[in-house]
Amino acid sequence: MNQRVEVAAPVVAAGSDDARGRPIKIVNRDVNVWYGDKRALHDVSIDIPDRAVTAFIGPSGCGKSTFLRCMNRMNDTIPSARVTGTIEIDGQDIHDRSLDVVQLRARVGMVFQKPNPFAKSIYENVAYGPRIHGLARSKAELDAIVEQSLKRAALWDEAKDRLSQPGTGLSGGQQQRLCIARAIAVDPEVILMDEPASALDPIATARIEDLIDELRQNYTIVIVTHNMQQAARVSQRTAFFHLGKLVEEASTERMFTAPRDKRTQDYITGRFG
């Protein structure tokens, strides 16, 4: 389950500069979301490259977070939500009846806007996931996972002497890194981030952005952000959503220097649409 499947093909099409030649991790085709009668997402089709950062940008209510939540079936938790279309991770349909949604969410972790550590110790915050998923056979193994995860989340040096203290006692930026460590601990392949730095000060934001850049060596990352400079800094691909539709998707460099669609240009340059 937790083994990474290497797919030889298909790859991201040529011309998509920074992620060119990368295998596709997630294939989305004609994804629609309804909340009751209201259609929140219209026929979104997009390929997410493996081990790269893809940023979703767009005005509030454009559907970018809704779409992000489709990729680990978080919308299942909303009773009125209905999702159609296909989403495949490494060729496997995530809506397949045989698929365990708890396992899916371990493979596709999520980090939210507001840091939400459990009201437990720093150690327990990270150890909780591996323990319930049975990833460690001994205390020593669990310790190793916790250390490794905190190191990968660039929190180890700050946390190693206070592992038994509550996670909620950390600063906002540290809490967010703790949440990233918690997501990493269950050995995911994809990490979805919904505005992970919008509640943080510039220094904590820079740490998170640095961390995202590190993490893309090992994980496929999709990030929703309102901060366009942030999207420009951390991502290799950028997708612009507007009124529930995917308007344009391209290499981040092209998106921010010479977008093709007028709606993208108007949005990112701050013009009246």
Next chain:
Amino acid sequence: MPDHISSAYDAELQDLRRNVSEMGGVAEKMLTEATDALVRRDTPLAQAVIGADARLDVLQRETEEQAILTLVRRQPMAIDLRETVAAIRTSGDLERIGDLAKNIAKRVMAVSGQFQPQKIVVGVQHMSDLALGQLKDVLDAYAQKDDRAALDVWQRDGAIDALYTSLFRELLTYMMEDPRNITFCTHLLFAAKNIERIGDHTTNIAETVHYLVTGENLAGERPKNDRSSFETIEAET
């Protein structure tokens, strides 16, 4: 194109455009007058050209400072980013064009009172006319964001280079005919070289316009016809 939500942002970009356009006007005038001064041996006019360069330098510094402030305040994206970068690049090229025109004017002062065969000057004037036409066209292309017109200018720079090469040969010949021509012809040669370089800066601006409009850099070698680096003339025995 619709306005920015922030109207102050529109005003900032408008200021940048206005500065570049004023610089273009000053540079054009300097080149025209420097050439006129050379042809007519008009030292007061040459003096005026030398004086005009200060204004160009001030404008260039202003443009650069404004552009930097825009980068700081707005973190421009897409067309706004290209507009800001284009203003920085173009003002740099125009400032250099001003320096080169000023240098021609200084040479007018240096050769004043010397014997000068008028027919030699005509070649330089012809070159200058070509460069001036190119400069006018590229400034129009910049103001109107006209990529086609900019590419047209870019293609035509070869003509100035070719003219420079032939002028180079011609001046060498005059110098060999009569050593009294050497001082004047050397100054004229530098004037011609300055004009050739003004042509290069003009094509730089054309490339900037292309980037401004399309977001892409011009690939490939620009047409070059400056062969003067390889020219020699054998003395007759």
